Each structure stands twice: as C-alpha cells, then as structure tokens.
Amino acid sequence: MASYRYERDIDPKDIAPRKERQYTRKERWANWWDYNLKWVIIIGIAVAFVAYNFIGQYFFVTKPDYNVAVVAPYYLPEDTVNALQDALAAYGEDRNGDGKVVVTLNVYTLDYSDTETQTESAAYLTMAGTTKLATDVQGGLSSVFLLWDPAGFEESTGSLRYLDGTLPAADSDEDWWNMVYKWDDCPVLAGLDLGDYGPDTTQSRSGSSQEYMSQFYVGMRGAWNSGTADNLAGGEEFWQKLTEGAASTAAPEG
Numbered sequence: 001m002a003s004y005r006y007e008r009d010i011d012p013k014d015i016a017p018r019k020e021r022q023y024t025r026k027e028r029w030a031n032w033w034d035y036n037l038k039w040v041i042i043i044g045i046a047v048a049f050v051a052y053n054f055i056g057q058y059f060f061v062t063k064p065d066y067n068v069a070v071v072a073p074y075y076l077p078e079d080t081v082n083a084l085q086d087a088l089a090a091y092g093e094d095r096n097g098d099g100k101v102v103v104t105l106n107v108y109t110l111d112y113s114d115t116e117t118q119t120e121s122a123a124y125l126t127m128a129g130t131t132k133l134a135t136d137v138q139g140g141l142s143s144v145f146l147l148w149d150p151a152g153f154e155e156s157t158g159s160l161r162y163l164d165g166t167l168p169a170a171d172s173d174e175d176w177w178n179m180v181y182k183w184d185d186c187p188v189l190a191g192l193d194l195g196d197y198g199p200d201t202t203q204s205r206s207g208s209s210q211e212y213m214s215q216f217y218v219g220m221r222g223a224w225n226s227g228t229a230d231n232l233a234g235g236e237e238f239w240q241k242l243t244e245g246a247a248s249t250a251a252p253e254g
Helices: 004-008 025-059 078-090 121-140 150-157 209-213 227-233 235-242
Strands: 066-072 103-109 144-147 181-182 215-221
Touching: 066 078, 066 121, 078 103, 078 144, 078 209, 121 150, 121 215, 144 150, 150 215, 215 235
Parallel strands: 066 103, 066 144
Antiparallel strands: 144 215, 181 215
C-alpha cells in the first residue's frame, strides 16, 4: 500500500495522460526514410543491376547475323579472328535488321588426338572446349565449321552434312572427307585478304593469317530436325557464297 507521503507528493499533472503528438507530413516522411533508407538503397541497387543487364543484353549487345565455329587444338591468333569476322561479313546479309552484317567466330579449343599423350593443360582445354562445343552443336548455334581435324570432329559430334546437301546415316563418320572442303579448295576463302597476325595473349608467333587458315577444312552443319533448321536459317545462303566454285580435294589420308 502506498504511503501517505507518496500520495501527498503526487502532482495530478504527473499522472495525467500525455497528449499524443501529431507529426507533420514532413516529419513523418523524415522518420520513414530514417528507418527504411537502407532497404531503399538495397532494392534500388538490385533494380538498377537487373535493368542494366536487361538493357545491355537487348539493346547494346551486338547480335550476330551468322555464327561460325572454329575447332582447333589451340587458340587462333586474335588478329586472325578479327580479320576473319570482318572479311566473312562481306558475304552475309543483315538478317536481324540492325543495319549491319556481323559474323561471330565461336572458337573451341580441343584436341582429338589420343588423350593419353596430352599434357595436363592440353587435356583441360580439351575438356572445357568439348563442353562448350557440345552446347553449340546441340543448340544449332553455328552453321559453318572451320575444322583443324575434321575426322576427329565428325567422329565426336556426327553433326556435318555431305557437300551435296544430303545427310549421312545416323552415327556415320566413316566418310568425313565427303563432308568438307579444304580451305584452299574454296576460291572465296583462299582469296580473302586477312593480313598478318602478331603476338597476343594466347601465342607469341607472327605470320600470314591466310597461310594459317590454309591448314583448316570447312564444313556445313546438318539439320536433322525442324528446330535445328530454324536455328540455322540463313546459313545455307552464307555457305553457298563462301564455297562458290569450290572443288573438294579432301581425302581419307588428310
């Protein structure tokens, strides 16, 4: 029970309920920002990141009109890649309506030779290159293939068609030489002005890009279903222009 002294000293003002303060709109907004500013910043950064990637992907990233795959046991010189992309674009059309013709070289570094004789670094490149190439082949990305080892490529992927446009039987890789031209078999390719290449981040040599590419074969991706055919749309006309006047000298012995 409270003492008399305690009750006597109580001021009625002290026990009267305090009147709730009415904040102005400006003060309410200030309090809200104090408590939620960090979440606004986090959400804003997330939205900006998504918007940046969306806009960059659909508006600022150049979309190729044609994809050409290069499969070799080593990297192509950067100068050769750039020269090839520019030179091949002269034989294509603006298929996506962006006002320019763009050819993208998709370079896959892998070696089809006996893996037991490969160095550890070469085996790693082959594994990584095989994974990337499988995505290309399964998705029907590239229509034209520039191949260092067409026999190994066809045995591994079975994705090339014959030079007359027909498709080989399932799992047929025994006559790969009927599916490719040598680079020098094609007057258009052998006549490209590709200039020279110099040392870069992947190799230390210099030389003629045309001479470098003369070691390759060129083949066309086959389409066994309508989905692949749709993905490769436009590739047939491109292939015909690149191989115009070609006569194959490819043979089993390479």
